[in-house]
Amino acid sequence: DIVAAVKRRLFKTGPLFGKKAIVTSGPTHEPIDPVRYIANRSSGKQGHAIAAELAKLGCEVTLVSGPTRLEAPNGVKLVEIESARDMLVACQNALPADIAVCAAAVADWRVDNEAGQKLKKDGSGQIPELKLTENPDILATLSQAGDQRPKLVVGFAAETQNIREYASAKRIRKQCDWIVANDVSPSTGTFGGNENKVHVIARNQCEDWPTLSKKEVAKRLAAKIADYLKED
Amino acid sequence: DIVAAVKRRLFKTGPLFGKKAIVTSGPTHEPIDPVRYIANRSSGKQGHAIAAELAKLGCEVTLVSGPTRLEAPNGVKLVEIESARDMLVACQNALPADIAVCAAAVADWRVDNEAGQKLKKDGSGQIPELKLTENPDILATLSQAGDQRPKLVVGFAAETQNIREYASAKRIRKQCDWIVANDVSPSTGTFGGNENKVHVIARNQCEDWPTLSKKEVAKRLAAKIADYLKED
Numbered sequence: 355d356i357v358a359a360v361k362r363r364l365f366k367t368g369p370l371f372g373k374k375a376i377v378t379s380g381p382t383h384e385p386i387d388p389v390r391y392i393a394n395r396s397s398g399k400q401g402h403a404i405a406a407e408l409a410k411l412g413c414e415v416t417l418v419s420g421p422t423r424l425e426a427p428n429g430v431k432l433v434e435i436e437s438a439r440d441m442l443v444a445c446q447n448a449l450p451a452d453i454a455v456c457a458a459a460v461a462d463w464r465v466d467n468e469a470g471q472k473l474k475k476d477g478s479g480q481i482p483e484l485k486l487t488e489n490p491d492i493l494a495t496l497s498q499a500g501d502q503r504p505k506l507v508v509g510f511a512a513e514t515q516n517i518r519e520y521a522s523a524k525r526i527r528k529q530c531d532w533i534v535a536n537d538v539s540p541s542t543g544t545f546g547g548n549e550n551k552v553h554v555i556a557r558n559q560c561e562d563w564p565t566l567s568k569k570e571v572a573k574r575l576a577a578k579i580a581d582y583l584k585e586d
Numbered sequence: 587d588i589v590a591a592v593k594r595r596l597f598k599t600g601p602l603f604g605k606k607a608i609v610t611s612g613p614t615h616e617p618i619d620p621v622r623y624i625a626n627r628s629s630g631k632q633g634h635a636i637a638a639e640l641a642k643l644g645c646e647v648t649l650v651s652g653p654t655r656l657e658a659p660n661g662v663k664l665v666e667i668e669s670a671r672d673m674l675v676a677c678q679n680a681l682p683a684d685i686a687v688c689a690a691a692v693a694d695w696r697v698d699n700e701a702g703q704k705l706k707k708d709g710s711g712q713i714p715e716l717k718l719t720e721n722p723d724i725l726a727t728l729s730q731a732g733d734q735r736p737k738l739v740v741g742f743a744a745e746t747q748n749i750r751e752y753a754s755a756k757r758i759r760k761q762c763d764w765i766v767a768n769d770v771s772p773s774t775g776t777f778g779g780n781e782n783k784v785h786v787i788a789r790n791q792c793e794d795w796p797t798l799s800k801k802e803v804a805k806r807l808a809a810k811i812a813d814y815l816k817e818d
Contacts, residue, residue, distance in 0.1 A: 383625075388746055389626050389746075390624060390626045390627075392618070392622060392623070392624055393622070393624075394621050395622075423655060459621070462705075463713060471746050472745065472747075475720070481695060481718050481719065482695070482718065484716045486713050488707070488711070512621065512704070514620055514621075538704075539620065
């Protein structure tokens with residue numbers, strides 16, 4: 355659109371001008387039957403803020419997002435999906451890219467025996483069985499994409515305990531460059547809230563950031579990304 | 587609030603002035619762990635519209651609603667809940683009432699083995715098992731509440747096949763007075779959409795209403811309720 359084009363021209367001199375980023379955001383919805391699904395409490399606020407801040411630095415951003423209540427940020431191409439499988443396809447369609455930031459809360463599992471018709475409670479007391487199966491791993495797929503691998507792949511870890519330890523193991527397992535780990539225990543109000551307290555974990559480094567607005571976390575992360583690609 | 591009070595005074599002469607209604611609306615969210623839950627595609631539009639139309643007829647309305655993107659209608663007391671269990675408690679707290687309209691898409695089942703910490707995908711390939719258990723049946727509970735039973739109890743049936751047959755059986759099973767049955771197959775766009783095609787099923791009667799806006803369905807249903815209570 356016009357606003358996006360003007361922005362891009364405005365920010366032509368931005369440190370990320372000429373770079374392409376994929377940002378994932380929001381939850382995924384995994385269908386159980388035509389009316390029911392498995393969801394999670396991600397609001398998409400952090401992922402959308404990162405997409406917005408990267409765009410402000412001149413980056414060409416594709417935001418692949420599950421269902422949220424948020425508007426698409428200015429100057430960002432929004433691709434709306436529901437399931438993890440759809441999100442993977444949308445990310446692969448957005449390659450090649452220099453940067454991938456996987457901030458979405460992708461469902462680890464989906465229902466294997468999705469029903470074509472609404473599951474009925476028929477009064478017999480019989481309870482349906484939900485067989486789960488693992489979803490494709492979008493962060494690992496992008497991190498291990500060979501020729502197609504973005505130069506910088508950033509994952510997120512939403513944890514409720516042993517945050518840094520779990521996040522560090524996740525970084526190695528997925529083979530991404532950085533993990534942004536945050537505490538999403540209900541008591542922190544991170545999910546759905548406007549603030550975030552994160553640890554940014556790289557191969558030889560762990561930065562503990564203070565509690566910041568999600569917008570400020572996004573700003574700092576975008577600046578750190580621009581720095582990294584400059585050095586490179 | 588003031589607006590509600592003014593409305594009530596304005597509509598003092600409404601056909602439902604002096605009556606109390608409980609209306610349920612929206613989906614319920616059934617927790618799997620601190621971040622995941624089972625949801626459904628109900629937008630709450632139909633339930634909220636019914637609450638609004640009953641209030642316009644002078645009725646004192648308590649709207650018990652799961653998470654939606656909607657504002658509380660004017661002149662209606664909104665009680666926000668997440669799970670089916672919470673919804674039942676909120677409905678019972680709103681008794682006694684003359685009318686109950688159960689338009690919420692209450693989850694039939696919840697997860698029995700809800701986890702206190704986020705379920706982890708640890709790379710072992712192990713897949714968690716979701717054990718389901720039946721939720722309390724709010725429509726049946728209100729329909730069979732003895733002394734506390736509202737004079738008129740209206741249930742909703744969201745079906746994807748054999749709509750009238752399933753709905754009629756449901757009315758008898760639950761012991762409610764009317765069932766408003768609608769087709770929520772994805773192809774109809776009912777869930778989340780602004781239109782609805784319903785069948786209103788009573789003991790000796792089935793009215794097939796044309797495709798109408800959800801607001802118009804609400805208006806007609808509120809008028810039908812007022813008529814019923816007048817005859818009574």
